[in-house]
Amino acid sequence: MSAGSEARIVGAAEATYERHPAPERETETFIAEAVVAALADAGIEHGEVDGYGVASFSLAPDHAIDLTWKLGLTVNWLMEDTNGGASGVNMLQHAVRAIEAGDAETIVLSSGDRLDKRDFHLMTDSYNKAVRDYLARLPLSGPNALFAFITERYGAAHGLEREDFACVPIAQRAWATMNPGAAYREPLTLEEYLDSVPVAPPLGRYDCVPIVSGGDAIVVTSAERAARLGRPSVGVRAIRALYNPDHQDGNGIETGFSTIRDDLWAAAGVRPEDVGAAFVYDDYPVMVLVQLADLGLIPDGDVKRYLHRTLLEGRWPVNTSGGQLSAGQAGAAGGMHGLVEAIRQLLGRAGERQVEGLELALATGYGMVLYSHGACHNAAVLERHS
Amino acid sequence: MVSECTACGYLAYPPRLLCPGCGGSSWRPRPAGAGVATEVTVRRPVFERRQLPSGEWVEEEPTRLGAVSTEGGVRIIARLEAGIEAGGRVALVRRDGVAVAVEGS
Numbered sequence: 001m002s003a004g005s006e007a008r009i010v011g012a013a014e015a016t017y018e019r020h021p022a023p024e025r026e027t028e029t030f031i032a033e034a035v036v037a038a039l040a041d042a043g044i045e046h047g048e049v050d051g052y053g054v055a056s057f058s059l060a061p062d063h064a065i066d067l068t069w070k071l072g073l074t075v076n077w078l079m080e081d082t083n084g085g086a087s088g089v090n091m092l093q094h095a096v097r098a099i100e101a102g103d104a105e106t107i108v109l110s111s112g113d114r115l116d117k118r119d120f121h122l123m124t125d126s127y128n129k130a131v132r133d134y135l136a137r138l139p140l141s142g143p144n145a146l147f148a149f150i151t152e153r154y155g156a157a158h159g160l161e162r163e164d165f166a167c168v169p170i171a172q173r174a175w176a177t178m179n180p181g182a183a184y185r186e187p188l189t190l191e192e193y194l195d196s197v198p199v200a201p202p203l204g205r206y207d208c209v210p211i212v213s214g215g216d217a218i219v220v221t222s223a224e225r226a227a228r229l230g231r232p233s234v235g236v237r238a239i240r241a242l243y244n245p246d247h248q249d250g251n252g253i254e255t256g257f258s259t260i261r262d263d264l265w266a267a268a269g270v271r272p273e274d275v276g277a278a279f280v281y282d283d284y285p286v287m288v289l290v291q292l293a294d295l296g297l298i299p300d301g302d303v304k305r306y307l308h309r310t311l312l313e314g315r316w317p318v319n320t321s322g323g324q325l326s327a328g329q330a331g332a333a334g335g336m337h338g339l340v341e342a343i344r345q346l347l348g349r350a351g352e353r354q355v356e357g358l359e360l361a362l363a364t365g366y367g368m369v370l371y372s373h374g375a376c377h378n379a380a381v382l383e384r385h386s
Numbered sequence: 387m388v389s390e391c392t393a394c395g396y397l398a399y400p401p402r403l404l405c406p407g408c409g410g411s412s413w414r415p416r417p418a419g420a421g422v423a424t425e426v427t428v429r430r431p432v433f434e435r436r437q438l439p440s441g442e443w444v445e446e447e448p449t450r451l452g453a454v455s456t457e458g459g460v461r462i463i464a465r466l467e468a469g470i471e472a473g474g475r476v477a478l479v480r481r482d483g484v485a486v487a488v489e490g491s
Contacts, residue, residue, distance in 0.1 A: 118437045130400045137484045138465045139449060141431060149425040149453040200427040247406040371400060372461055
């Protein structure tokens with residue numbers, strides 16, 4: 001995907017994340033709310049939509065076509081994505097191509113999950129066959145322990161202690177105080193972080209995402225249609241992806257992002273230092289650092305200095321919604337959460353937390369732990385068109 | 387047990403269909419053998435009780451877990467017997483259908 005793609009993102013929205021949804025609020029309820037809100041944000045009529053994509057862990061027995069029916073859509077392009085934290089950028093990559101090829105003109109991409117305790121365990125214990133057969137009965141119950149190992153490994157490699165990793169959730173929480181949709185909105189202190197309930201040491205409570213139910217959606221259309229809206233839009237300068245780069249033989253801290261880095265920036269025609277904000281998949285603080293470093297945003301490799309000087313003191317904008325660590329992880333919607341925030345920021349609709357003069361941003365997707373670490377890596381360089 | 391590609395010797399755990407090294411589809415079982423517990427954690431349950439897919443509720447206990455690098459170069463996520471610390475040499479056995487790291491080599 002080369003710079004200057006002829007597709008534009010014109011709207012983005014999130015159905016309010018809920019920690020304890022009422023029984024009648026199902027996965028599809030959240031998805032529908034996000035779709036309606038994204039279309040309203042875009043100024044696009046429901047009847048104009050001719051493409052639809054959805055990512056969710058909890059749609060079964062429904063699929064994308066059932067949602068199409070329930071949402072009252074008739075489409076020429078249909079996609080269901082099962083790549084969790086990498087689903088948002090993956091669907092965007094395909095949607096941009098579909099619009100460029102003329103297969104569809106206006107595509108709504110959506111995601112969402114309703115997860116209560118039982119759903120959460122069923123999802124994590126049977127995430128895939130390898131987890132079900134080789135990990136669930138350890139018992140593992142979700143990926144916290146796996147990312148404890150990765151955090152330990154990364155900390156040893158870069159000389160980082162808990163005080164250093166703390167910079168990620170603390171900095172993101174400072175942004176979350178300005179996001180009315182975040183699950184956690186009170187400032188987080190270092191003491192609270194260090195004294196928090198251990199989850200899987202070195203990981204504590206604030207290294208883990210609060211589990212919420214919710215939905216996210218974006219609207220992608222042709223540059224021509226976007227121009228007729230007469231408002232700013234967001235272009236995709238480049239998307240690059242890499243799936244299963246190491247067959248799970250790697251250490252989880254040297255990732256596929258480093259493999260796609262040079263090609264991503266070359267295709268985008270810009271450099272890492274040109275972006276004014278980054279929206280990276282934050283299932284755990286360590287993965288924020290891994291992605292920023294592997295994609296070239298910590299050029300001198302001094303992660304410790306970056307954490308304290310750039311992120312915490314400098315308030316360089318990373319995950320300005322508060323990220324999933326503060327806003328919550330709504331299952332597969334977590335794969336679109338950063339993208340929605342990136343688009344809000346680039347469109348100048350981020351309210352109190354608006355990054356002034358933002359023209360270029362990075363948004364990433366990561367995830368799908370096959371056995372020991374995530375196998376999906378994708379990244380988009382996004383650009384504001386005024 | 388891990389799976390060894392009969393054509394190129396690649397070791398897989400969990401098993402694969404085709405070998406990432408050579409594309410081969412013939413595997414033989416091989417003992418996982420000894421290794422080192424490179425990282426160790428105690429996983430606290432997300433919730434105090436959890437419901438199994440069968441519908442039954444079970445109380446959750448903290449579990450000692452580790453990443454074990456075997457001599458053959460495979461990383462195995464294992465339950466740890468008491469007393470095993472990071473850096474310790476372990477042997478891997480299969481118990482309750484999962485990998486368990488026990489003391490010794």
